[in-house]
Amino acid sequence: MSKKQLKFNTKTIHGGQQPDKAYGAVMPPIYQTSTFAQSTPGGHRGFEYSRSANPTRTALENSLASIENGAYGLAFASGLAAIDAVLKLLKPGDEVISTNDLYGGSYRLFKKVFENYGIVFHFVGMTDPSSITSFINDKTKIIWVETPTNPMMNIIDIKSVSELAKKNRVWLAVDNTFATPYLQNPLDLGADIVMHSATKYLGGHSDVVAGAIVVNKKELADQLYFIQNASGAILGPMDSFLVLRGIKTLHVRMQRHCENGAEIAKFLKDHDKVEKVYWPGFSEHPNHNVARNQMRGFGGMISFIPKGGTYKDALKIIENLKVFTLAESLGGVESLAGHPASMTHASIPKEEREKSGIVDAFIRLSVGIEDAEDLKNDLDQALNGLD
Numbered sequence: 001m002s003k004k005q006l007k008f009n010t011k012t013i014h015g016g017q018q019p020d021k022a023y024g025a026v027m028p029p030i031y032q033t034s035t036f037a038q039s040t041p042g043g044h045r046g047f048e049y050s051r052s053a054n055p056t057r058t059a060l061e062n063s064l065a066s067i068e069n070g071a072y073g074l075a076f077a078s079g080l081a082a083i084d085a086v087l088k089l090l091k092p093g094d095e096v097i098s099t100n101d102l103y104g105g106s107y108r109l110f111k112k113v114f115e116n117y118g119i120v121f122h123f124v125g126m127t128d129p130s131s132i133t134s135f136i137n138d139k140t141k142i143i144w145v146e147t148p149t150n151p152m153m154n155i156i157d158i159k160s161v162s163e164l165a166k167k168n169r170v171w172l173a174v175d176n177t178f179a180t181p182y183l184q185n186p187l188d189l190g191a192d193i194v195m196h197s198a199t200k201y202l203g204g205h206s207d208v209v210a211g212a213i214v215v216n217k218k219e220l221a222d223q224l225y226f227i228q229n230a231s232g233a234i235l236g237p238m239d240s241f242l243v244l245r246g247i248k249t250l251h252v253r254m255q256r257h258c259e260n261g262a263e264i265a266k267f268l269k270d271h272d273k274v275e276k277v278y279w280p281g282f283s284e285h286p287n288h289n290v291a292r293n294q295m296r297g298f299g300g301m302i303s304f305i306p307k308g309g310t311y312k313d314a315l316k317i318i319e320n321l322k323v324f325t326l327a328e329s330l331g332g333v334e335s336l337a338g339h340p341a342s343m344t345h346a347s348i349p350k351e352e353r354e355k356s357g358i359v360d361a362f363i364r365l366s367v368g369i370e371d372a373e374d375l376k377n378d379l380d381q382a383l384n385g386l387d
C-alpha cells in the first residue's frame with residue numbers, strides 16, 4: 001500500500017517516514033552535525049552540509065509534505081522565515097494581494113521589510129472573493145490568504161479564490177497555521193503554496209519555533225529550495241525532531257482542541273458578561289457555510305469581547321485567569337489567552353486594527369486540551385471578577 005493512500009491519522013505517524021537506515025531507529029535520530037564525510041570530492045550519501053540538507057530535517061520535510069497532501073516540504077527556522085522565503089520568489093514591482101485581517105508579524109514583514117524592496121501589497125477583505133478582482137493586474141504574482149483569520153475568525157473560501165488565481169495565472173498561498181491539515185488541505189482546494197507556523201499546532205507543545213512550506217509543483221519546489229539554501233533560514237536538527245514528534249499526535253490533539261473549542265465557544269456565548277463571540281462553528285457566523293464546506297471541524301481558536309468592555313476590563317479578565325496562561329502564541333496543549341491590541345497585533349496601527357474589528361477589549365483564546373470543565377470554571381471566575 002502506497003503511503004500516499006494512507007488516511008490522515010496514519011500519515012501523521014508514518015507519512016514520508018521509514019526506520020533509520022543505520023540501526024533501524026524508529027524515530028529519526030537527531031543528526032546534530034553541520035557536515036558529512038565524503039569518500040572523494042562529491043562522494044557523499046545524499047548529505048553534504050546541513051544548510052543544504054540534514055537527515056532529521058529531511059524526515060520532517062517528508063512528513064510535512066505527506067500530511068498536507070503535497071509533493072515537497074520545506075522546513076524553516078520560523079513561520080516568518082517560511083513567509084520570507086515565499087516573498088523572495090518576487091521581484092521589485094511585483095504585487096501581492098493579501099488578506100487584510102492577518103497575523104501581525106506577516107503584516108509587519110510585508111509592510112516594513114518587503115515594501116522597501118519594491119514589492120507592492122494590497123490588503124483586502126476576502127470573505128467575498130469577488131472583492132479581490134479589482135486589485136488584480138499584470139503585476140500581481142501572489143494572493144496571500146489566511147483562514148480562519150487571526151484574530152477575527154473570518155473564513156475565506158479557498159476554492160473560489162484559487163479559481164480566481166488560476167484564471168489570472170497568479171500563485172495562491174495559504175497560511176494554514178490555524179486550521180492545520182487535520183481540518184483543511186489548501187493544496188487539495190487549489191492553492192499552490194501552503195505555509196505553517198509549525199510553532200503552533202504542528203509542534204503543539206510550545207517548545208519550538210519553526211516554519212513550513214508545502215507545494216506540489218516541482219518548479220515551485222526547486223525555486224523555494226534554492227531560496228531556502230541561498231538565504232539559509234533552515235530549521236536545525238533538534239527543532240526538526242521536536243516538530244516531527246509533535247506531528248505524531250496532531251490528530252489526537254486536534255480532535256480534543258475541536259471538542260473543547262466547541263464547549264468553550266458555547267459557554268461564552270451564553271455568558272451574561274460576554275458581548276460577542278467569534279467562532280466559525282456557530283450557524284450565525286457570517287461564513288459558517290464556507291467553513292463547513294472546506295473544514296472538517298472548527299478548531300480551538302476563539303475570540304470574544306466582554307460586555308461593555310474597555311481596555312481595562314479585558315486586561316482584568318486575562319490577568320484573573322488561572323488555568324489559561326496570558327501569553328503570545330497558540331496551538332499548544334495548554335490553554336492561552338491573549339490581548340491582540342497590545343500583543344500579537346500591536347504592530348498594526350490602531351486605526352487599521354479597529355477597521356478590521358480588533359477593538360481594545362478584544363480577547364483571543366487558544367483553547368488547549370485540558371479538562372473543559374476546568375477551563376469553563378476558570379473563564380467564569382475571571383468574567384465574574386469584572387464588577
Ligand SMILES: *Cc1c(COP(=O)(O)O)cnc(C)c1O
Nearest residue numbers: 078079080103150177197199210
Ligand atoms: C505565529 C504565526 C505566524 C508566524 O510564525 P512564527 O513561527 O512565530 O514565525 C504566521 N502566521 C500565523 C497565522 C501565526 O499564528
